[in-house]
Amino acid sequence: GQQVMQIPQYQHVQEGEDFTTYCNSSTTLSNIQWYKQRPGGHPVFLIQLVKSGEVKKQKRLTFQFGEAKKNSSLHITATQTTDVGTYFCAGVSLYGQNFVFGPGTRLSVLP
Amino acid sequence: GAGVSQTPSNKVTEKGKYVELRCDPISGHTALYWYRQSLGQGPEFLIYFQGTGAADDSGLPNDRFFAVRPEGSVSTLKIQRTERGDSAVYLCASSLAGVSGELFFGEGSRLTVL
Numbered sequence: 001g002q003q004v005m006q007i008p009q010y011q012h013v014q015e016g017e018d019f020t021t022y023c024n025s026s027t028t029l030s031n032i033q034w035y036k037q038r039p040g041g042h043p044v045f046l047i048q049l050v051k052s053g054e055v056k057k058q059k060r061l062t063f064q065f066g067e068a069k070k071n072s073s074l075h076i077t078a079t080q081t082t083d084v085g086t087y088f089c090a091g092v093s094l095y096g097q098n099f100v101f102g103p104g105t106r107l108s109v110l111p
Numbered sequence: 112g113a114g115v116s117q118t119p120s121n122k123v124t125e126k127g128k129y130v131e132l133r134c135d136p137i138s139g140h141t142a143l144y145w146y147r148q149s150l151g152q153g154p155e156f157l158i159y160f161q162g163t164g165a166a167d168d169s170g171l172p173n174d175r176f177f178a179v180r181p182e183g184s185v186s187t188l189k190i191q192r193t194e195r196g197d198s199a200v201y202l203c204a205s206s207l208a209g210v211s212g213e214l215f216f217g218e219g220s221r222l223t224v225l
Contacts, residue, residue, distance in 0.1 A: 043204075101154045104153050
């Protein structure tokens with residue numbers, strides 16, 4: 001079945017440093033979504049990418065969808081302590097009906 | 112309601128007991144998903160409803176797990192003969208547009224099987 005991997009598993013950065021997490025799917029995706037989960041909270045939707053090579057920006061966050069629609073990345077510029085949490089990608093395969101979540105990248109930001 | 116509501120928020124039970132977890136989705140959302148999340152892991156898909164019917168139940172781990180959504184709104188996840196390995200946070204999410212739209216998650220039901 002479809003598998004979604006993310007690297008790194010953990011990332012510790014100093015406040016103001018950049019952060020990137022990478023997501024790879026074993027199958028071609030129809031779309032990919034990114035979620036953020038704060039400690040003790042539930043996943044909250046950030047963005048959806050649909051088109052091959054798509055790039056979307058939300059303030060300091062930049063999301064990319066690979067040309068082959070099998071990988072994606074999330075880049076945060078100049079991290080802040082409010083960015084702390086676990087970032088998950090969730091992909092839908094071409095004929096799938098559900099979201100397969102990656103294991104997440106846990107971000108810690110040191111003030 | 113304003114968001115996805117899940118009850119109970121916490122459930123402690125003994126091995127072998129029966130458990131029901133309830134999810135009340137956002138009004139008007141026809142798609143409803145159940146996931147479970149173990150500590151340090153990503154949400155693991157269990158079942159997806161479109162309206163009243165289970166469109167995809169391929170994630171249910173075995174026949175001890177069952178879910179219903181009889182009127183296309185509230186859903187109940189039922190676990191029979193609970194095992195310690197069932198301990199996890201069970202997350203419910205609803206969506207206006209199935210896999211084309213964002214998932215709105217509830218706060219989850221934390222199940223602990225002793």
